[in-house]
Structures are given as C-alpha cells and as structure tokens.
Amino acid sequence: MELKKVKDNLPDISIILPVYNGGDFLKASVESVLQQTFQNFEFLILDDRSTDGSWEYLQQLTDERIVLMRNESNKGLFYNLNEMIKKSGSKLIKLWAQDDIMYPECIYGFVSFHLANPEVGFSYSARDIINDRGELVKSYKPDDTPEIISKEKHALISFEYGSIAGNIANVCITRKAFDKVGLYNEQMKISADFDMQVRIAEYFPVGFIRRSLIKLRDHEKQLSRDAKYYIYHVKEDLQVYHHLLGYVNDSLKQEGRKLLRKKKLMFYYTLMLKSFRQGNYDLAKQYYTLLSNFDSMLMLTYNYMKYCVKRL
Missing domain, CATH: 3.90.550.10 (Spore Coat Polysaccharide Biosynthesis Protein SpsA; Chain A)
Known part of the structure; x- marks a missing residue:
C-alpha cells in the first residue's frame, strides 16, 4: 500500500x-x-x-x-x-x-x-x-x-x-x-x-x-475482568466524583448526585451486598465505608429497595 x-x-x-x-x-x-x-x-x-x-x-x-x-x-x-x-x-x-x-x-x-x-x-x-x-x-x-x-x-x-x-x-x-x-x-x-x-x-x-x-x-x-480490582475501582471512582462535584455549579451538583444514585452508586451498592452474601464480610465492610463516606446510606438503601420493587 x-x-x-x-x-x-x-x-x-x-x-x-x-x-x-x-x-x-x-x-x-x-x-x-x-x-x-x-x-x-x-x-x-x-x-x-x-x-x-x-x-x-x-x-x-x-x-x-x-x-x-x-x-x-x-x-x-x-x-x-x-x-x-x-x-x-x-x-x-x-x-x-x-x-x-x-x-x-x-x-x-x-x-x-x-x-x-x-x-x-x-x-x-x-x-x-x-x-x-x-x-x-x-x-x-x-x-x-x-x-x-x-x-x-x-x-x-x-x-x-x-x-x-x-x-x-x-x-x-x-x-x-x-x-x-x-x-x-x-x-x-x-x-x-x-x-x-x-x-x-x-x-x-x-x-x-x-x-x-x-x-x-x-x-x-x-x-477489567478481574473481580479483585473492583474495590480499587470503587475507591478511585469515588475520589474522581468527589473532585468533579467540587467544581460544578450547585444545580449541576444536585443533578449529578441524582444520576450517581441511579446508576453508579447503585452498582457499587450491589457489589457490597454481593460480597456480604458470599461471606466476604471484610470486603463488604470496605464497600460500606466507602459508600457511607460519599453519600447517605439511607438514601442508597431506599433507592435500592425501589429498584428491587420495580423488578417484581
């Protein structure tokens, strides 16, 4: 050629x-x-x-x-x-x-x-x-x-x-x-x-x-297929989102929280539950700590329950 x-x-x-x-x-x-x-x-x-x-x-x-x-x-x-x-x-x-x-x-x-x-x-x-x-x-x-x-x-x-x-x-x-x-x-x-x-x-x-x-x-x-890296993924993603929330305006920050709770944080929440069900309590605790430091666990649990009800 x-x-x-x-x-x-x-x-x-x-x-x-x-x-x-x-x-x-x-x-x-x-x-x-x-x-x-x-x-x-x-x-x-x-x-x-x-x-x-x-x-x-x-x-x-x-x-x-x-x-x-x-x-x-x-x-x-x-x-x-x-x-x-x-x-x-x-x-x-x-x-x-x-x-x-x-x-x-x-x-x-x-x-x-x-x-x-x-x-x-x-x-x-x-x-x-x-x-x-x-x-x-x-x-x-x-x-x-x-x-x-x-x-x-x-x-x-x-x-x-x-x-x-x-x-x-x-x-x-x-x-x-x-x-x-x-x-x-x-x-x-x-x-x-x-x-x-x-x-x-x-x-x-x-x-x-x-x-x-x-x-x-x-x-x-x-x-990206190796499950052991998920905890690093969640920890680092939340660091990035913290930075992103820090420089957007208030209305976008509010919208961003809603979008995160709808998809990303929901996925991280399910990883926490999956770890718990599999008996990996230390890993589940790590997920819980990361999520609770970033957002309201009450709100995340509420959103997860809504998601489960919709699937019934």
Whole structure:
C-alpha cells in the first residue's frame, strides 16, 4: 500500500504504547500504527519487564520513528504513561494499547480534528469492538453526543456513565492540557485515566470524533475482568466524583448526585451486598465505608429497595 504524504500544515504527534506481556495481540497493534496513512509521528514504546517474548519482539523493530525503552522493574500502567509523556516531543499525545488495532486513518483523524479545534484539551473517538480472533462483534452506532463537549455536558455524562472515553486507546491529549493539570496520578491502580479526563475537562472543552478510528479488543484476559480490582475501582471512582462535584455549579451538583444514585452508586451498592452474601464480610465492610463516606446510606438503601420493587 502506498502511504499518503504528510501535509505540511498538520502538526506532529507522539504515539505512546505501554507494554506488559502483550502476547498474541502486540504485533498487530504495533503494525497498525506503522501502517498509518499519516506518517509524521514518533512512536514511544515502554516495556514494563515483559516475560512472554514481547520485549524480544520489540527489539526486532527497525522503524526509525520508534523510541524503545524498558523499565528495570515492573512499574505499572500509569507510571509508564507518565514516563513516555515526559519523553515525548509533540504537542499532541495519542495514547495506545497493546491489544487494539488502529484503522489506517486513525492518526490523521486525531491530528486533523485538533488542528480544526485548538481549544480542545483532549479528544476521543468512537470505536468498534472485536473479539480475541479479530472478528467484529459490535460497530459504533452514532448518538447525539456533540463534537465539542462543554464542562457541564462532560460532567453530566461522567456522572451517569463514568469515563467518557471508556478506554485509553481512543484518547488523544494535548501538551497544553498536561501542562495545566499535571500527569497521571500514579497512586491510582484503575481510574487514573478517568481522573485525568475529569481534571482536563475542568479547564478545556472535550472533543469527540464521531467515527470509529480504532478496533477495541474485548477478551477474557483483560484487567477489567478481574473481580479483585473492583474495590480499587470503587475507591478511585469515588475520589474522581468527589473532585468533579467540587467544581460544578450547585444545580449541576444536585443533578449529578441524582444520576450517581441511579446508576453508579447503585452498582457499587450491589457489589457490597454481593460480597456480604458470599461471606466476604471484610470486603463488604470496605464497600460500606466507602459508600457511607460519599453519600447517605439511607438514601442508597431506599433507592435500592425501589429498584428491587420495580423488578417484581
């Protein structure tokens, strides 16, 4: 395939890929980056002490745009992202993931979007879902989400659904946003990406590219499938929501509480009950403490009972 020449008026971009035991999916992920129609990028890859042959594969790559690094010990996702952000040299930083595949126009789509919308702090694209065999299982269905999302609109979406992007692989962040809010919170294990989005949205509009630019892989080995991480997820999400509630106006704060009680807090409440029923009383107590410190347990219990009655 003959690649398009880079347009002179388009800015450059850094693509950053954290790798840890990428397995069977890493090669396709890397190749999808190298085969982009937009070619003016640097590609930073940081291996977090892989033990499955990923590092040996990466060492064989010869593309001059690749900057290959390896940690001396395993550091975790958000440390790796921060290190690559600090070492990158572009005004746009495209986050990437070892499981997923870019469509050929992905990088061009992000670069051209930010060129047309310089006020945006970070953008995310729609995405299609594939399984572990690369088969398409779900295509993006357009909705009414606007291309430019205000602080208020972002807050409402976050209160109801959590992270607006839902992943790191379909996200591109500007250097000016990092300069304003800082890097990822490395104390977080799960929700630092959500935290970053909320921090950026306090100061910048959010951009949404209304077409699929990546294929997101859904498979059984992903971290998000491991139940032991739910308690971290709840703890960190509640930290993010506390920050979000702190910068929206009073009417939006009230609406946000309602949305949280309807969906997110309801889900966390059911995790608490499930832990209790399974005899994991220590875990149930942790959920109870987190929820009671964030909201009224009486109100959450009332909402849960209403939900149960509706299902009868």
